[in-house]
Amino acid sequence: MSTIIVRGGKRLSGRVKISGAKNAVLPIIAASLLAAEGESIIHDAPPLDDVMTINHVLHSLGVRVQYHNETIRVNAEQITTCEPPYEWVRKMRASFLVMGPLLARQGYSRISLPGGCAIGTRPIDQHLKGFEALGAEIELGQGYIEARVKGRLKGAKIYLDVASVGATENIMMAATLATGTTVIENAAREPEIVDLANYLNAMGARIRGAGTGLIRIDGVESLRGTVHTVIPDRIEAGTFMIAGAISGSSLYIEGAIADHLRPVISKLQEMGVTIEEDENGIHVSRERPLRAVDVKTLPYPGFPTDMQSQMMALLTVSDGTGIVTETVFENRFMHVEQFSSMQAQIRVEGRTAVVSGNAKLCGAKVCATDLRAGAALILAALAAEGETEITGVHHIDRGYVDIERKLRDLGADIRRVNPVQDIQPVTNHEMKIFTIQPTWA
Numbered sequence: 001m002s003t004i005i006v007r008g009g010k011r012l013s014g015r016v017k018i019s020g021a022k023n024a025v026l027p028i029i030a031a032s033l034l035a036a037e038g039e040s041i042i043h044d045a046p047p048l049d050d051v052m053t054i055n056h057v058l059h060s061l062g063v064r065v066q067y068h069n070e071t072i073r074v075n076a077e078q079i080t081t082c083e084p085p086y087e088w089v090r091k092m093r094a095s096f097l098v099m100g101p102l103l104a105r106q107g108y109s110r111i112s113l114p115g116g117c118a119i120g121t122r123p124i125d126q127h128l129k130g131f132e133a134l135g136a137e138i139e140l141g142q143g144y145i146e147a148r149v150k151g152r153l154k155g156a157k158i159y160l161d162v163a164s165v166g167a168t169e170n171i172m173m174a175a176t177l178a179t180g181t182t183v184i185e186n187a188a189r190e191p192e193i194v195d196l197a198n199y200l201n202a203m204g205a206r207i208r209g210a211g212t213g214l215i216r217i218d219g220v221e222s223l224r225g226t227v228h229t230v231i232p233d234r235i236e237a238g239t240f241m242i243a244g245a246i247s248g249s250s251l252y253i254e255g256a257i258a259d260h261l262r263p264v265i266s267k268l269q270e271m272g273v274t275i276e277e278d279e280n281g282i283h284v285s286r287e288r289p290l291r292a293v294d295v296k297t298l299p300y301p302g303f304p305t306d307m308q309s310q311m312m313a314l315l316t317v318s319d320g321t322g323i324v325t326e327t328v329f330e331n332r333f334m335h336v337e338q339f340s341s342m343q344a345q346i347r348v349e350g351r352t353a354v355v356s357g358n359a360k361l362c363g364a365k366v367c368a369t370d371l372r373a374g375a376a377l378i379l380a381a382l383a384a385e386g387e388t389e390i391t392g393v394h395h396i397d398r399g400y401v402d403i404e405r406k407l408r409d410l411g412a413d414i415r416r417v418n419p420v421q422d423i424q425p426v427t428n429h430e431m432k433i434f435t436i437q438p439t440w441a
């Protein structure tokens with residue numbers, strides 16, 4: 001297992017290019033299963049472990065998948081099984097997003113309960129409620145979910161009890177091939193839902209209202225492959241914005257879409273960070289001490305839970321006390337203990353964390369407890385005195401493309417150490433690209 005080592009105190013400068021969005025590309029790859037005809041070509045697919053995992057899931061279904069140079073080609077004309085293996089599904093919650101497309105196209109799917117980061121219980125009841133409303137029969141047992149429908153799914157009105165991103169995506173994909181019209185009420189409004197809807201519409205689907213709380217899907221007979229470019233990752237962009245702020249630096253975040261980052265931008269401005277937007281990205285700079293603010297995570301367009309731990313890192317070094325309230329996941333404060341090892345002063349009371357600012361962060365041995373927590377520890381380490389050693393790096397590799405290279409290019413003192421060999425002749429991603437080349441290629 002590798003370790004990331006950061007020596008803090010460096011000022012950063014320059015520009016960083018944001019990769020394609022993990023949370024957009026995963027459902028988009030799953031949606032490619034709906035194309036009974038033609039090849040789907042997906043550009044700006046980031047070379048991440050999660051992307052390799054979903055590619056493996058599709059490949060295990062008999063689908064042709066090729067990944068090269070951030071482009072994925074999927075040919076799903078033949079699907080040989082509707083039961084992706086447990087070994088891939090358990091790695092990542094987004095694997096469950098193949099259920100909607102398989103059910104719609106093949107009328108059947110059997111999938112184990114999905115894995116993923118330990119940030120809460122993360123039920124899938126809303127996905128299943130949606131599939132049932134569309135006419136599927138669901139059976140649960142021995143850690144597996146089996147869904148089947150005779151003939152086609154039937155359009156229905158579905159009200160989501162929580163505006164779940166995954167449930168909105170799974171139901172939206174299933175409904176594209178249903179008879180009649182489906183209406184999803186209290187749908188999630190994240191930009192990744194809009195990107196998925198744009199992709200599905202380019203495949204021949206008829207979806208309106210994505211990005212609002214009410215999505216209307218008129219079912220069509222069949223879908224075909226298309227070409228699509230994934231939106232930039234707003235969470236990676238937000239993470240680099242905080243890297244600039246926490247290190248008192250001036251950075252240009254190339255490709256960041258400011259409209260996707262409104263709550264993050266406005267909190268950073270309240271704290272005293274200077275932000276300038278243009279059509280190609282966002283410029284972040286900070287010369288003055290930061291002011292603490294309160295932050296409450298909410299579904300989009302509220303403050304993203306995926307930026308909560310990074311914001312907490314920033315609050316530890318700001319003037320005053322900030323209150324962080326996590327309303328999306330019930331257990332997403334595991335990073336607090338790790339920050340405390342670095343001498344941060346944080347008190348957790350239920351879903352609220354009270355962060356006392358002005359901490360003199362010190363390097364320590366810490367562990368990434370989940371993906372964003374890992375990124376947040378790197379951010380804290382940039383501002384800490386001395387060396388921080390971060391383990392649990394596999395979490396970070398799920399969602400950040402070459403984070404240490406990108407930060408090093410900006411001037412950070414950061415390196416990855418592999419216990420077997422310090423220099424890796426082949427990157428993890430190159431190896432994974434090689435290993436997923438299917439036998440037919």
Ligand SMILES: CC(=O)N[C@H]1[C@@H](OP(=O)(O)OP(=O)(O)OC[C@H]2O[C@@H](n3ccc(=O)[nH]c3=O)[C@H](O)[C@@H]2O)O[C@H](CO)[C@@H](O)[C@@H]1O
Pocket residue numbers: 022023024026093094120121122123124125126127128162163164165166167188192299305306328329330
């Ligand atoms: C791959 C991907 O896109 N992951 C994102 C997605 O996860 P994901 O799609 O899993 O998150 P959801 O929006 O579904 O979850 C939000 C809340 O709804 C609850 N819930 C969800 C489904 C359900 O059937 N029942 C239920 O109660 C969850 O437990 C959670 O408390 O949105 C989250 C919230 O923005 C982000 O943190 C994740 O990075």
Ligand SMILES: C=C(OP(=O)(O)O)C(=O)O
Pocket residue numbers: 023092093094116117119306371372399
């Ligand atoms: C929680 C996240 O991802 P996932 O839903 O795949 O666990 C995330 O991207 O921060």
